[in-house]
Amino acid sequence: MTAHPAPPQAAARGMGAALRQDSALKHATGEARFLDDLPEPPGLLHAALALSPVAHGRLAPLDPAPALALPGIVAVLRPGDIPGRNDIASAGSNEPLLAEGMVEHAGQPLAIVVGMTRDAALAGAAALRPEIAPLPAILSLEEAIAREAWVMPPQEIRRGDAAAALAAAPHRLAGEFRAGGQEHFYLEGQIALALPGEDGEMTIHSSTQHPTEVQHIAARVLGCPFSRVTAVTRRMGGGFGGKESNASWVAAAAALAARHTGRPVKLRLSRKADMAATGKRHPFLYRWQAGFDGTGRILALDATLAADAGHSLDLTAGVVFRAITHALGCCDVPDVALRALACRTNTVSHTAFRGFGGPQGALLIEDVVHRVAGALGQPPEAVRARNFAGGENGAETPYGQALEGALIRRVWAEAQRDADWSARRREIAAFNAAHPTLRRGLGSMVLAFGISFGQMHMNQAGALVHVYTDGSIRLNHGGTEMGQGLFIKVAQVVASVFGVDVDRIALSATSTAEVPNTSPTAASTGSDLNGWAAHAAASAIRGRMAAVAAAEWGVPAEEIAFAEGQVTAGGNRAMEFGELARLAYMQRVSLSATGFYRTPDIHWDRAAMRGEPFFYFSYGAAAVEVAVDLLTGEHRCLAAHLVQDCGRSLNPAVDLGQVEGAFVQGLGWLTCEELWWDAEGRLRTLGPSTYKIPGSRDVPPVLRVRLLEGAPARSETIFRSKAVGEPPLLLATAVWNALKDAIGTDRLDAPATPERVLMAIRGG
């Protein structure tokens, strides 16, 4: 067996280089440490949760005796043991960490059992016998709508007069369909390690996308100032939105146990507990009416998008905002009324999931386009193109922000060309004519996805950069790494400011003690926000260093250049970057700086539901082919051609991986990942044996991903790049469309499992 040296980083500098991730070698050799891999501190205790088996009911005070009777149990913590507030709500309030008096969903935590070992803690939790008197539970969207059970008031975006335009339209159609939720199944489950310190300090290592919220929620539960709690995150084994708010309560539970026992406590949820107790992507129910003309132009749309929020608000406000702002996708409809209902059910509180309501929103217009096309005997892609925003149609979304019609048309033209679309249509027609029991289908998707947090204040970021006197550089910022390549991208930004190799930049764990008051790494904004913040910090230091060099050489500071590890002026002056750092130090010049960034120009008027809430839009298009077995409903995606706009890509290797990964995840959501709750409201798909996640065989054998070329972002994004984390998930909508094309059905609920496809084929 020959040993291989690590392949060198492609010219290890510069923006736009396809550099491998900072942890690449560590991942490939198992040296990367995830939280559960850290050496365990002496005296470590383990925690486990007792979860409610009932969806709704009155809870009697829990008797801890059955757990305490077992060996190795240290404590059973109940609501009364919480020194601060029993409230883990990330938005709104009154979402208890531990149920008190009332149980609101199956899987809700009731108590924390602390044991000498993890097995002891789990056995203790299993021994508890909660007494819950069941109450009627709301378990469906229909029931919640009928009872007007909301977690927040309905939202509506209107333009023109949808009712009048509907009445006046030459043709009308109505539709109803639903889309299921989605379990994140981050491969590393939820985990936190809390270490109590002096003077009431608490350090929490957490697998979280939002260290600042971990800090806040833990402090709220412990009843201490934020300054006493430090949240640290080196990396996550996947997040996908599932570790945005849900990681906070896991961390708070560990911190509570650590405070109570005075010892370090680790809480790692078992996969089953994780799936039972943490929120998912919001399931949606859609009802719409559309008016259109004979050319396929959609003139009016009145739609209700009902989201299953679960039992509490959590991040639902943002999810429904994104759903209705994305419900027209890349299309323009002149007269619209789009209503979002945030339904309260006795289910786990649904939460962020890659796309954050955007993918659910985009399904609406795709369903309408499919039905209009069917009614007119046109291909869906022609109807969609007929309604593309911009060009002959309006470019402005109903809430008042313009889309770039030229980019919409361009990504679609390129995807069509890549897939050789017309030729495939002909071949598929021939194939279908020759095969009685197999059907092939083509489907497409064109997306427009707005980038920025829907909550305006969250669009800010901080960074901290130190240059040491040997010329090495340490970088810290508020963003977290979950495999999306954020750390390498931000390091590339800093390296380019200093003109040094990226290897010179030491990356460090995200920590609330280094950069405070951060936003979650979410909404695809990680590199936009943190890249600019790091750029600001590095530029401040570079400016000071340039002044030192300028004085040393007696030249104007503007003539100082930083490149290839050197600092130069004109053709004849040069010194090593490290030498200049030493010189600056000797002259008592600070080599440390914080950087801050806030996204400019965005605004939103909540009362009018209008504004320009997004810094910019990302575009993309997909053309896919599927095959369906008419006898079984089984199907496969055979080929996918994807074109994604990433502006001027910061790192094409990272971005290509993100596009592909997002597509596969979207494919799972729309075709095979089915959450199944029983009649009592208990989730019964609690592991990958019953919850089907796309595997290596579910990825289309032909998967071609291309980044749109020569399309730098028009907004002032970092190096004119665009975000890539979420938008390409919407490309998988093409698979759903292709399945409908293959079997020629009007309605196909998602996920389009073989069972659903078969029912659709049989017209059931």
Place this chain on the structure above:
Amino acid sequence: MSRVTLRVNGEERSLELDPRTTLLDALREQLQLTGSKKGCDHGQCGACTVMVEGRRIYSCLTLAVMHDGEAVTTIEGLGRPDALHPMQAAFVKHDGYQCGYCTPGQICASVATLQEIEAGIPSHVTADLTAAPQLTAEEIRERMSGNICRCGAYSNIVEAITEVAGRPA
């Protein structure tokens, strides 16, 4: 408590453990070999894949005491950052990961997959059970289907394996 001796990455390791301890927990908690990950603990995700006597196995689904005297190879035993196994080098080259949590298991399964094909062991998609299985992308995908990658890095993983397969030994 039971005593068991494992040959882990070429080294004899004697352990005293509860007989119910899985091989995965023995590796991670007693030997501090934390490269093998726990994704589900139920034999459903592949994150814990290691090789025992040259065959891959879900280490969460087998007890350590069942492998007394046997050779166990984990990701740590395949190579290190300055001396990578060809499969590790190929994963790095082809970006066969994102978050990296499934990666040690994927790499162990990949190495074993190629050995299985070489040994002529057929899979579900092998058309001719009497002929030697071919090194197609379909074979590789089928044989790797027990290792979930939630980040969806499958295509790059297949490329990495294909490259190693095509390389003269």
